[in-house]
Amino acid sequence: MDWEPATADDQVAGVPARFVAAPASTAEAAEVLRAAAAQDLAVVVRGGGTKLDWGMPPRRLDLIVDTHRLTGVVEHAAGDLITVVRAGTPLSELDFGSQQLALDSPLPGATIGGSVAANVSGPRRMLYGTARDLLIGITVVRPDGTVARSGGKVVKNVAGYDLGKLFTGSHGTLGLITECAFRLHPVPPARAVVTRTVPAAGVGALLTAVREEQVVPSAVEVDRPPGGEVTVAVLVEGTAEGVRDRAARLEKVLGGHSGDLPSWWGAYPWQPGGTGLKLTAALSKVPDLVGAAAETGIRGSAGTGVLYASVASSEDAPRLVERLRAEAVRAGGHAVVLTAPAEVREAVDVWGPVPGLELMRRVKDQFDPGHHFAPGRFVGGI
Known part of the structure; x- marks a missing residue:
């Protein structure tokens, strides 16, 4: 297929591309990547563009592979609670009737492929799991144009290498995701949210x-704006009778009230152009981490120990990032800067210490020996 010359809008974290290709199938994607490898081109994948400013800028960028034509549901096996979806499909467009892909997206417009590549998840990860947990099969195109598949359309499948686990959270450094198979869940008939501040x-x-x-x-979920009090919000789902009973019990023990989902529910706490961090903590230490974030503001899942913090001022960002990182380590977790202005990315260690870095380097060398895919974007310059 033909490549188009890039425009001024075709850039990744401020680095402009030379060309853009938009394959409409796995076969077309393989053709594009074979040609790109033959010409030693550096490649970055773009889905909805919601996370292109995450991580570090690529060391070089020749070709953006845009997935906006890789869309649609390939299969929905309702009896097996399974679906196969093309990677460029926006999460918001999925509709399985009485069934659901229980994967919350904090970013409007995010695609299936980008959500898997970044392993994003929202509030309901506590009950349903993350993208990594819901993914049961994957089709990818390796940087040399080879098509590879792993898993299948059944929940238990142990044949072959688990490419799904490798590609989930790889931030586009191992190859192009073209299709994903997921387990689905029934849509609960009722839900209630109980909050207390x-x-x-x-x-x-x-x-x-x-x-x-x-x-x-x-x-x-918890939400604490900078300098403010903390709102705790608990979501229960199920039958109408069961939800009423559980909500009443929660109202009693929390001293709170039932209502609609809070306006902040499932959204990241930072504004465009700000600095945003992902923090983890042992469940017992979540209150300590929330209490230590008075200057920055914090939001996220108290039920899984995955929280997000925002830093509004670039001038204060290096100091606050290091402080939050230290607090996260004391809480048994770690801190990663997901997005930040260029001056902040240059002043702080975006990824921080990462166990297993040498193993990650070996995986990168195995899948992308020419380091063509998103070079320098991931931890340790991978």
């Missing part, structure tokens, strides 16, 4: 009360 010192008691009540929540 308290000073930061009271968060631990509320989270303990939720755990001890054993209401099987789909999500337990």
